[in-house]
Structure formats: structure tokens, C-alpha cells
Amino acid sequence: MNGPVRHLAIALFLGFALLVGAVTWHQIIVGPDYRDDSRNLRLVAGRTGRERGTIITADGVVVSRSVADPDDPRVFRREYPEGPLYSHVVGYSTLLFGSSGLEQTRGDDLVSNRDATISGVIRAILGGDVRAKGLGLTINHELQQLAATALGDQRGAVVALDPRTGAILAMVSAPTFDANDLLGGGVAAAGDALAADPDAPLLNRVIAETYAPGSTFKIITTSAALETGVAGPATEFDDPIALELPGSTAVIRNFSRGPCGDGDSVELQRAFARSCNTTFAALGLEVGANDLVSTAQAFGVNSDVPFDLTSLASFVPATEEFDFNLAGLAQTAIGERDVRVTPLQMALVGAAIANGGEIMEPYLVAEVFNSDATIESVTEPVVWRRAISPATAATIADLMELAVTSGTGTRAAVPGIRIGGKTGTAEVPGGPPHSWFVGYGPVEADEDTPQIVVAVLVESGGDAGESATGGTVAAPIAQQLMAAFFGVPLAD
Amino acid sequence: MSRNAEAALLGVTAIVAAMGVALVNFARGDWLDAQVALTFMVFAVAFGSVNAAMRRWAPTASPYLFPIVALLAAVAFTEIYRLDPQLASIQRWSLLVGAAVSAFVLFLLREEGVTVLRRYRYLFLAAAVVLLLLPLLPTDWTVLRGAEVNGSRLWVRLEVLGRTLSFQPGELAKVLLTIFLASYLADRHVAMATTNRTLGPLRLPEPRQFGPVLIAAGVAFAVLIYQRDLGASLLLFALFIGMIYAATGRAAYLAAGGVLTIGGGIVAYQLFAHVERRVFSWLHPFDDYAGAGYQIAQSLFALGSGSLTGSGIGLGRPDLIPAAATDFIFAAVAEEMGFAGSIIVLAAFSLLVALGFGIALRTRDVFRKFLAAGLTLVIGVQAFLILAGVLRLFPVTGITLPFMSYGGSSLLANMVLVTLLARISHGEQA
Numbered sequence: 001m002n003g004p005v006r007h008l009a010i011a012l013f014l015g016f017a018l019l020v021g022a023v024t025w026h027q028i029i030v031g032p033d034y035r036d037d038s039r040n041l042r043l044v045a046g047r048t049g050r051e052r053g054t055i056i057t058a059d060g061v062v063v064s065r066s067v068a069d070p071d072d073p074r075v076f077r078r079e080y081p082e083g084p085l086y087s088h089v090v091g092y093s094t095l096l097f098g099s100s101g102l103e104q105t106r107g108d109d110l111v112s113n114r115d116a117t118i119s120g121v122i123r124a125i126l127g128g129d130v131r132a133k134g135l136g137l138t139i140n141h142e143l144q145q146l147a148a149t150a151l152g153d154q155r156g157a158v159v160a161l162d163p164r165t166g167a168i169l170a171m172v173s174a175p176t177f178d179a180n181d182l183l184g185g186g187v188a189a190a191g192d193a194l195a196a197d198p199d200a201p202l203l204n205r206v207i208a209e210t211y212a213p214g215s216t217f218k219i220i221t222t223s224a225a226l227e228t229g230v231a232g233p234a235t236e237f238d239d240p241i242a243l244e245l246p247g248s249t250a251v252i253r254n255f256s257r258g259p260c261g262d263g264d265s266v267e268l269q270r271a272f273a274r275s276c277n278t279t280f281a282a283l284g285l286e287v288g289a290n291d292l293v294s295t296a297q298a299f300g301v302n303s304d305v306p307f308d309l310t311s312l313a314s315f316v317p318a319t320e321e322f323d324f325n326l327a328g329l330a331q332t333a334i335g336e337r338d339v340r341v342t343p344l345q346m347a348l349v350g351a352a353i354a355n356g357g358e359i360m361e362p363y364l365v366a367e368v369f370n371s372d373a374t375i376e377s378v379t380e381p382v383v384w385r386r387a388i389s390p391a392t393a394a395t396i397a398d399l400m401e402l403a404v405t406s407g408t409g410t411r412a413a414v415p416g417i418r419i420g421g422k423t424g425t426a427e428v429p430g431g432p433p434h435s436w437f438v439g440y441g442p443v444e445a446d447e448d449t450p451q452i453v454v455a456v457l458v459e460s461g462g463d464a465g466e467s468a469t470g471g472t473v474a475a476p477i478a479q480q481l482m483a484a485f486f487g488v489p490l491a492d
Numbered sequence: 493m494s495r496n497a498e499a500a501l502l503g504v505t506a507i508v509a510a511m512g513v514a515l516v517n518f519a520r521g522d523w524l525d526a527q528v529a530l531t532f533m534v535f536a537v538a539f540g541s542v543n544a545a546m547r548r549w550a551p552t553a554s555p556y557l558f559p560i561v562a563l564l565a566a567v568a569f570t571e572i573y574r575l576d577p578q579l580a581s582i583q584r585w586s587l588l589v590g591a592a593v594s595a596f597v598l599f600l601l602r603e604e605g606v607t608v609l610r611r612y613r614y615l616f617l618a619a620a621v622v623l624l625l626l627p628l629l630p631t632d633w634t635v636l637r638g639a640e641v642n643g644s645r646l647w648v649r650l651e652v653l654g655r656t657l658s659f660q661p662g663e664l665a666k667v668l669l670t671i672f673l674a675s676y677l678a679d680r681h682v683a684m685a686t687t688n689r690t691l692g693p694l695r696l697p698e699p700r701q702f703g704p705v706l707i708a709a710g711v712a713f714a715v716l717i718y719q720r721d722l723g724a725s726l727l728l729f730a731l732f733i734g735m736i737y738a739a740t741g742r743a744a745y746l747a748a749g750g751v752l753t754i755g756g757g758i759v760a761y762q763l764f765a766h767v768e769r770r771v772f773s774w775l776h777p778f779d780d781y782a783g784a785g786y787q788i789a790q791s792l793f794a795l796g797s798g799s800l801t802g803s804g805i806g807l808g809r810p811d812l813i814p815a816a817a818t819d820f821i822f823a824a825v826a827e828e829m830g831f832a833g834s835i836i837v838l839a840a841f842s843l844l845v846a847l848g849f850g851i852a853l854r855t856r857d858v859f860r861k862f863l864a865a866g867l868t869l870v871i872g873v874q875a876f877l878i879l880a881g882v883l884r885l886f887p888v889t890g891i892t893l894p895f896m897s898y899g900g901s902s903l904l905a906n907m908v909l910v911t912l913l914a915r916i917s918h919g920e921q922a
Contacts, residue, residue, distance in 0.1 A: 002853050004741040005865050008734055009849040012872040016842045019876065022883035023838065026795040027831040034796025039781060039789070042797045042809045 041095055051076045053110040053134040055090055055102065058366060061141040064090045064103070064179075066132070078183055084176045085148055088204040089139065089309075089364060092182040097191030100202070102135060102364065105309055109133045109368055131371035138167035138366045146484050147172040150477040154462035157205035157343040160454045160481055163351035163440060165381040166360030169452060170481065173205040207311035210340035211457060214426030214470065215275045215408075216436045217296075217335030219349055219396060222272060222280075224287045224295035226392040231283060233269040233395055243278040248327035252281045252334070255425065255469070272399040273407025275423060277334045284333020289322035292333060299349050299387045300359060301341065306384060308364040314341040336427060347455035349387075350438040353400060353420070354453055357393040359384045394444075401443045409439065412475040414483045414490075418443040421478065423470030432461025437474035441482050452485045454478040495551065499543045501559035505566045506535035512570025512805060513580075519806025527577065534584045535566065538591035542911075545595035549602040550918035554851060557914050560844045561895050561907065567837060568896035571824045574806050575817045579898050586900035590907035597911045606671075606915055610859045613675035620668035623661035624711075628718060644890065645719045662715075662724050663892075663905035666870055667912070669728065673735045674863035676704070681739035681858065694744045702748060708732030709752045713760075720766055723877055723891030729753065730873045731866060738865045739858075774887035787814045791882050794827035795834075802830025817898040819890055822882045837896070838879075844910075845872040851917045864916045867909050 026034070034040060055064035063086040066076040080090065091101015103110065110132060147158040147170045160170040175197075181190045194202050203209055225231040239259045242251040260266045260276030271279035284292055293316055297303070301314040316339045322329040331337035344362065352359045361384040368376045388396075400420030403409040409421040421439025428434055440453040456477045461468035483490045510532035514524055539562045546553055565587065573580035601608065609616070626648045629638040639647040639658065650657045677684070684704075687695035712729035715721055733749030760767045769784050777785035777792065790813040797803060810816045810824030817824070826834040848868025855861045871894050878897075881888035892902040 004738045005849060005852050005861070008738055008865065008869065009845070012845050012849075012869075012876065013842065015872075015876045015880075016838060016845070018885060019879050019883060020835070020838055022880075022885050023795070023826065023831065023834045026792060026883060027798055027826060027834060028800065031796035031799050034792050035799065037793060037796075039778075040793040040797065041812055042793065042803075 038098065050111055051132045052078060052093070052103075053132040053371075055086075055110075055135045055137060057137050057139045057141045057144070059141050063137070080179045083180060084178045085144060085172075086139075087176050087179040088173045088206070089137070089171050090179060091309075092179045094182050094187045094191070096188040097182060101204075101309060106135060106365065109135065133371070133376060134369045134373075135365050136367040136369060137364055138162075138169065139171065139364065140169050140485075143170040143481055143484060144172060146170075147477070147481055148174070148176075150480045151458070152463070154458050154473075155199060155205070155460065156456070156458040156462065157209075158454070158456050158477060158481070159206045159343050159347045160452055160485070161347055161351060161362055163354035163451050163453045164360065166351070166362045166384070167366065167381070168362055168364050169485070171206050171364070173203065175199050175201045177201040204309070205457065205459075206343045207305075207307065207309055208342075210312055210314055210342050211434050211436075211459075212337075212426035212428075213335040213339060213341045213346060214424030214434065214436050215277075215280075215335055216346055216349070216422050216424035216438045216470070217333070217339060217341075218272060218275065218280050219353065219400070219422050219438070220296050220299055220301075221284050221287065221292060221333045222268070222396060222399065223299075223388045223392055224291045225268075225283055226395055227295060227388055228287060228291045230286050230291075231268055233267070233272075233399060235268045236265045237268065237271065237279045237282060239263050239266045240278055243281050243330070245281070245327035245330050246285070247324070250327055252277050252330060254278055269399050269402055272422075273402040275403070275408045280334050281330035284330050285326060287333070289319045289329050292329065293317070293319045293322075295388070296339070298385065299352060300345060300385060301339075303385075305342075305344060305348070306361045307344070311344060312342055314345040315339065335424060343455045343457045346436065346438045346457075347453055348384075350421075350440050350453040350455060352387040353393050353396050354440040354443075354451055355393075356390040357388040358386050397443050400439065404439065408469070408471040409437065409475050411471055412437060412439050412479045412482070414441060414479060414486060414488050416488060417441045417482070417486050419479075419482060421475065423475055425469045425471075428460060432464075432466045432468055434459055435462060435464075435468045435473035436470045437478045439475070439478050439482070441486070450485070452482055454481050495543060495547050495555060498546075498555035498559060499540070502539040502543055502562050503536065505559060505562035506532050506539070508563065509535045509566035509569050512566065513573050515805040516570065516574045517806075519574075519804065527573070527580075531569065531573070531580075531584070534587055535562065535569075538587045542591050542594050542598075545598040546914065549598040550915050553914040553918035554847060556847055557844070557910050557917075560840050560847070561910055564837065564840050564844075564895040565903075567825060567829070567833065568821050568893075568898075570805060571810065571821060571828065572817050572898050574828070575811055575824065579817055582900070583898055583903070586903045589900065590904045593904055594907045594911040597908055598915060601915050605918065606860055606863060606912055607857070609671050609863075610675045610678065613672045616668040616675075617672040620665040620672065623665040623668070624715065624719075626661045644721045646721055646724070660899070660901040662719070662721070663901040664908075666724075666728065666731070667867070667905055667909050670731065670735070670866040670870055670909075671863060671912075673732065674859055674866050677735060677739035677862050678859035681862075684736065684745075685740040685742055687742065687744075691744075694747060695742065696744050697740075697742060702745075704736065705733065705745060705748050705752070708736075708749075709756065713756055717764075720764070721890065722760075722767060722770065722887070723874075723889030726753075726877060726889060727870070727874050727891060729756075731869050734869045734873070735862060735866045738852075738869075739862055770887040770889075774881075774884065777884070787820070788881075788884060788888060790814065791820055791823040792884065794823045795883075798827040798830045798834075800831045802826070802828050802833055804828060818892060819878060819888070819897060820882055821893055821896045821898070822879055825896075841872070841875045841879075845875075848872070848913055851913055855916060860916045864913060867913050870909060871906065 052066045056062050063082045069075040091103040093099040093103040151174045158172045161168050239261050242253045254276050260271050296316040301316045304313050305311050332339050348359050361382045367378045370376050404419045404421045408423040412421045419441040420443045424436030426434040435458040437456045445451050456474040458473045462473050464473050510528050513531045514528045627638040627645045635651050639649050646660050684701045689696045712725045715725045736745045773784040777788040805828050808827040810827050813820050852864035877889045878891050878893050880886035894906040
């Protein structure tokens with residue numbers, strides 16, 4: 001009778017061996033996947049209630065801070081004194097509704113390490129600073145407020161940056177939300193309501209949504225033509241009323257429905273200033289898919305932008321997609337069809353022109369400071385990529401200046417400052433167009449003069465509806481920002 | 493090893509429990525308080541009295557059993573205190589009651605040992621059936637009534653002196669059924685082992701000998717239907733089949749049990765929504781993450797977050813796991829004490845099972861041999877079923893983890909069970 005008892009013992013031991021295997025599997029082998037799963041509340045949960053660092057703008061406005069609970073000094077409550085204005089930049093950090101913005105991506109700096117974990121204790125013993133660190137932003141509070149006001153209740157995005165360093169000066173997405181609503185009790189309900197809103201207030205349109213770039217893409221098409229020597233600013237093009245697309249019944253017309261110039265021939269620079277679709281569609285066909293796509297990629301399209309916030313890559317189809325699709329190539333050259341960009345990417349295209357062809361990595365956090373206000377680290381500007389040669393950049397700069405002085409971008413002009421820019425009006429199937437403006441100033445500035453690049457996107461026509469264009473809707477918003485930046489009062 | 497060594501080991505577990513409570517306090521930012529001393533005292537008094545009872549009434553009983561039980565209880569008590577100090581103070585009372593009843597059982601069995609139980613097998617069977625049926629009492633009776641918790645009809649509430657006592661009679665029923673089975677098989681195992689025909693490689697006993705197997709299946713299925721308790725149903729059936737196999741050595745009974753388990757499982761899956769739901773959330777915990785899969789998903793997150801050394805006692809978030817103090821106490825331990833803690837728990841259970849089977853193997857008398865094997869099966873199978881659920885090897889069955897889950901009935905029944913095992917080992921030379 002001992003035989004069967006032994007068998008039972010062996011069976012149970014095999015069962016326990018299976019349990020040891022399962023516990024090894026779940027805790028050691030795939031454990032890190034569970035630990036880092038976005039649905040695992042522990043990462044955030046461990047940090048709620050702890051002190052988090054203060055976040056201030058470049059001009060010293062506090063946008064996020066932790067306040068000790070009067071009842072329990074070990075528990076802290078987060079506050080966002082500027083309300084909705086910085087909610088997309090700073091984001092939120094909640095137990096039940098996840099986290100976003102800098103609160104998410106710089107959580108390791110912001111959260112206090114003063115806890116009882118072994119590593120925390122060792123750091124404290126070794127004299128390390130375990131208190132929460134603060135962040136100093138590159139954002140200028142005045143520009144941020146102005147951008148939000150200028151956009152008003154239109155859906156869209158505004159981003160301004162310093163082309164020489166990549167420092168973000170303003171970053172606004174509308175509609176927005178108030179991160180103060182995502183604190184304490186009721187977070188899940190408030191968050192779910194925001195997530196269900198059809199206007200997507202939680203979406204940071206500067207970095208997390210892509211749009212057809214429309215005519216602002218002509219900066220890239222022109223760069224490709226100049227880099228390859230296909231055309232120069234004075235190159236003459238035929239000036240038809242409509243361009244018939246090869247291998248297709250579709251035609252491309254200008255916004256005016258007429259010819260670009262005199263109906264006979266038109267110079268490239270004139271066509272750029274007037275944003276003529278016929279000319280640039282033809283130019284795109286001459287440049288060819290290979291150079292158009294590779295130039296777009298040189299500007300950073302199809303690449304993840306190295307940034308303090310998680311951003312979406314912009315998109316242009318691969319060269320092969322155009323092998324038997326010259327109509328698609330012509331439409332891509334004027335920023336329609338499948339090409340899609342984020343407003344941040346368009347700002348970086350403008351920054352490349354302003355900065356002699358080189359794009360700096362954009363950044364939001366200028367410095368990390370310790371709890372005693374000493375500087376822990378300062379962000380050094382880093383070159384992200386060279387998009388085009390300095391010569392090409394200088395030529396495009398001239399064209400963009402022409403567009404603002406005597407083309408579609410006149411509403412972006414700032415008195416006394418040389419402004420360059422490019423408008424865009426991207427067709428949206430079944431609705432009013434998206435309005436774009438990418439511009440900067442001053443053109444050809446010396447090293448001591450501060451420069452600013454502004455990209456503006458207004459979704460679906462904004463307040464202007466069907467009649468919206470980049471020149472009438474987006475350009476004036478950029479104008480306000482640039483005028484404020486240079487301290488130039490605007491009439492009106 | 494002697495009773496002194498046992499006392500020393502029990503003292504160590506009392507220190508472990510007290511230090512666990514102290515660590516929870518530190519993690520909360522509090523300092524040592526009365527809870528630490530109280531926990532030490534309760535563990536020392538409870539297991540000290542068991543030790544004293546053993547010295548007097550079963551001096552040569554295995555000295556290893558209760559230190560392992562106390563270690564499991566101490567590790568779990570730390571987590572229960574961490575999850576809810578109020579539950580912990582109730583658990584302390586349960587520990588004292590469990591120890592007192594264990595000592596009392598040793599006293600009752602002081603003369604003849606467990607052999608005396610053999611005579612009363614039909615009394616135990618009747619008592620077990622009554623206990624299993626008790627939760628089905630109407631829920632609107634005043635003094636004694638059945639109660640439904642989380643969809644299972646396992647609870648009985650008793651009103652005494654203005655207070656409501658809740659208990660799970662099924663926990664004690666499994667011990668009584670084990671005694672009945674051991675006694676029944678001690679009389680019948682020769683007949684049940686006699687084979688006179690074959691079916692392929694299987695040697696078959698008389699068809700009528702399969703009667704008890706069918707009765708076992710019927711009882712298990714009744715529990716599943718009327719109490720909606722998948723865990724207890726499986727446990728009882730595994731116990732019946734395992735003990736019949738231990739007594740007869742005939743694989744035919746295992747085969748019959750296996751066929752009935754699979755057949756019953758398929759029928760249950762088709763008929764009962766609660767069984768189907770559990771199987772689905774086992775196979776696809778993340779498909780209905782916010783609903784049926786939530787508990788197992790939280791368990792997996794806890795296991796993964798615990799990693800090698802755990803988050804530290806009091807520093808994890810086992811409170812996010814539903815039923816962390818009861819069915820999922822292992823996940824809570826694994827999160828805060830890590831893989832290291834998990835392995836200690838598994839090792840302790842393996843050791844306990846090894847000791848139990850060792851006692852069964854060394855015992856010459858068939859009744860006590862079967863009883864020891866059966867009692868060990870109860871602990872081993874119950875621990876395996878719930879741990880396999882927590883570790884996603886098997887659907888969650890919703891039974892307690894012996895000695896660890898919060899709950900007085902479970903602790904009391906399992907302490908009595910180990911006491912019987914210890915009493916069997918008394919007088920048998922290793």
C-alpha cells in the first residue's frame with residue numbers, strides 16, 4: 001500500500017514543481033513585461049501622494065507644484081496654477097487615468113526618491129539628493145498665453161521655437177483641458193469624459209496628430225529642386241490653367257482657378273510666393289519621387305523626433321509607391337494625397353531654413369534643478385540633422401520672404417522685421433480645409449539677434465469655415481506671436 | 493529533534509511575524525507599536541500551547557509540522573496586517589482559537605490516538621453532510637442562516653449574544669470526510685482491490701466497487717451545483733479518488749476519476765455560467781481586462797512587479813488585487829517579498845506535504861495510513877488548486893490557501909488537520 005501513496009506524493013510534487021516553474025516564469029522571465037504594462041497601476045500608484053518637483057517657465061511662472069496636505073504632511077497634492085494653458089505640455093499623472101506630458105516622460109526626475117526602498121536608502125546614506133527635482137521650461141509665458149488667445153476656440157495647434165537651439169518657446173493645442181480636473185477623486189470619470197469628447201481635448205495636436213501639409217510642403221519640394229539642380233528661383237515654368245496629371249484623368253488647378261502668372265510662363269520664385277499648385281506639381285514631377293522623398297526624409301519626415309514628449313513621426317510614402325503613380329507624386333509635391341505631418345515637424349522645416357539647413361533637436365526642459373534651487377543639469381542644444389545645404393536654405397529664405405512681402409503670406413508681416421513664411425491650405429475630404437502657416441524672422445539675422453520660428457495649424461477652417469486659407473486664418477496668428485516676440489506693436 | 497527544538501523554531505516564527513508587522517509600520521512611517529508586541533505574544537501563546545499540549549499528550553509526534561505551519565501563518569499574517577490591520581486582529585483571534593482547539597483535539601485523542609475515530613465513521617459522515625448542507629439554510633432565518641458571498645453559497649451566519657459569527661462549515665467537513673473515507677477504505681480496500689477482468693492494460697475490479705467513486709462524483713457535483721463552489725468540488729473529488737487509489741493501488745479508479753472529472757468539467761462548462769466565466773478569464777485574462785479578467789490580470793501584475801526580491805513589505809500595492817487577503821494572498825506575498833518569498837512559501841508547502849506522506853508511509857496500521865495520506869492530500873491538493881489559479885496554470889477555483897488565507901474557518905480546520913497528522917506520527921518510529 002505504500003506504492004500508491006508514493007505515487008500520490010510524486011504526483012503532488014510534480015504539481016508543486018509546476019508551480020515553481022510558473023512562479024519563475026511570471027516573476028522572473030516575463031515579469032518585467034507585466035511590471036511595465038501600461039495597465040499596471042503600480043508605477044503611477046507608487047508615486048501618487050509623493051512630493052513632485054515644481055515646473056516653471058523660462059520667465060519664472062510656476063505651472064506645476066506640489067502642496068503638502070494640511071492633515072498629513074507626508075502626502076502631497078499636485079497643483080497646476082495656470083490651469084488649462086500648460087496642460088498639454090505638463091500633462092498629468094494619475095493612478096486611474098494614466099499619465100501624459102512631462103509628468104509622464106520626466107516622472108523619474110519629478111518624483112521624490114525619499115522612500116524606504118533599498119536603492120533610496122543607499123542613495124540617502126551616500127549623501128545623494130533624494131528629494132523631488134524641478135524642471136525649468138524653455139517656454140515663454142507671454143508667448144504661450146498669446147498663442148492660446150490667438151487660437152481661441154478654434155481647433156488647432158501653435159508651436160514656436162528658437163531655430164538656433166531648438167528650444168520650444170510656445171506650444172499650444174486647442175481645445176485643451178484642465179489638468180486640475182485630473183486630480184484626486186473622480187479622476188476616472190473626468191478622464192473618461194475627456195477621452196470621449198469628440199473634439200479630443202486630450203490630444204496634443206502639436207505632436208500627436210498628423211495633417212496633410214498642403215502648400216507648406218512646397219518648401220520641401222523647392223528644396224529638393226534646388227539641391228538636385230533641377231531648377232533655380234528664376235527658372236521659367238509653363239503657366240497652364242490646369243495641369244493634366246500623367247496616367248490619370250485628374251487635373252491640378254491653382255487656388256485662384258486661373259493661371260499662376262500671365263498664362264504664358266512663370267518664374268519659380270513668383271510661383272512660390274503665390275503658392276501655385278500647377279507649377280509645383282510640375283516641379284515635383286521633374287524632381288522625381290526619389291529626390292522628393294529623400295529630401296522630405298532629410299527634413300525628418302518618417303523619423304521619430306527626439307523630444308521631451310512622445311511625438312508621432314510624420315509620414316511620406318516610400319519612393320516605390322510612386323513608381324506607377326505620377327499623379328500621386330504631383331499631388332504629394334503640393335502637400336496633398338498621403339503625406340502627413342505634425343505641426344512640430346513643420347516648425348522644424350521652418351527652423352532648418354532659418355538655421356542654414358541644420359535642424360536642432362527640439363526641447364522643452366531647459367534645466368533640471370534640485371530642491372534647493374541649485375542647477376542639477378542644463379540642456380545643451382544638439383544638432384538633430386542637416387536637412388539641406390546652407391546655400392539652398394538661403395535661397396528658400398529669400399522665397400519665403402517674398403511670399404510674406406508680396407505673396408500669400410502678407411498677413412504675417414511684422415513692421416520693421418524681415419519675415420519669411422509659407423502658407424498652406426490643405427484640402428480635407430468632406431469639410432473645410434486645414435489652414436497652415438510656417439514662418440520665421442528675422443530673415444538673415446546676425447548671431448546676436450534672437451530668431452523665432454512659428455508653425456500654426458487651424459483645423460477645418462477654424463472660425464472662417466469653407467473660406468479659410470492659410471494666409472487668412474493661420475498667418476495672422478503667427479504674426480501676433482512674432483510681433484510680440486520682437487516687441488513690435490501691431491496696428492488694429 | 494525534540495519538542496525543545498520545535499519550541500525554538502516556533503519562537504523564531506513568532507519573531508518573524510512580529511518583525512513583519514514592524515516592517516509594515518516602518519513603511520507607513522510609523523514606529524514600533526503595540527501591534528508588534530501583540531503579534532509576537534499571540535504567535536508565542538498560540539503555538540506555545542500547541543507545543544505544550546504535544547509535550548503532554550503526543551510527545552513523540554513529528555516536531556516539524558507545526559513550525560512549518562507557523563512560518564506560513566507568520567508570512568501570511570504580515571501581508572494580512574499590511575492589507576488591513578482590522579482583518580489581522582481578527583486573524584489573531586482565529587489563531588488562538590485554532591491553537592486551543594488543536595490542543596483540545598490532542599487531549600481528546602490522548603489515550604488511543606486517532607484510532608478511536610474509526611469507530612464513529614458514520615457519525616462523521618452524517619456530520620460532514622450536515623455541514624455541507626448548512627449554507628443552504630434560508631438566508632432569512634434569524635439565529636442560524638445561510639449566506640451567499642461572491643456568488644458562492646458557502647457561508648453560515650450564527651447570531652450569538654448580539655454578534656454575528658460567520659463560518660464556512662465546508663472547511664471542517666473536508667476533515668470529517670477524510671476520516672470517514674479512511675475508515676471506510678480500511679474495511680473495504682481488499683475487496684476494492686480485487687480484480688477479475690481487464691480492459692486493455694487496466695485490471696478492473698467488480699463493477700459494484702465503483703459505487704463509492706460515483707457517490708464521490710455525485711457529492712462533488714452537488715457541491716458545484718448547490719454551492720457554486722468549483723474549488724471545494726474539485727478538492728473533494730480529488731480527495732476521494734486519491735484515497736481510493738492509495739488504498740487499492742488500482743489505476744482503474746484513477747481512470748474512472750479522470751473520465752468523470754473531464755466529463756463533469758465539460759458538462760459544468762456547458763451548464764454553468766460561473767464555470768464558463770472562470771475558464772474564459774483564465775484563458776484570456778486581458779480580453780476582458782476591466783471585467784472578468786481583472787483579478788487574474790492584477791495577480792500577474794503583482795507577480796511581475798514583485799520580481800526577484802519584491803517591492804518590500806508595505807511598499808507594494810497588493811491592495812490592487814481583489815481578494816488579496818484571502819484567495820490571492822500568495823500574489824500579495826509574491827509582490828512584496830518577491831520571488832524569494834514565493835519560493836519559501838512553495839518550499840514550505842512541499843515540505844509539509846513530504847512530511848505528511850512520510851508519516852503515511854511509516855504508519856503500519858491501514859486506517860491511520862489512509863488517514864495520514866488523505867489529510868496530506870487535502871492540504872497538498874487545496875494549496876495546489878488555488879496556487880495554480882493565482883499562477884494561471886488553471887482557472888481560479890476560489891478556495892483558501894491553507895494556513896495563509898485570512899479566515900477563521902479555514903485556519904481552524906487546517907490546524908485540526910495538521911494536529912491529526914501529528915497525532916498519527918506519535919508513537920511511530922522513523
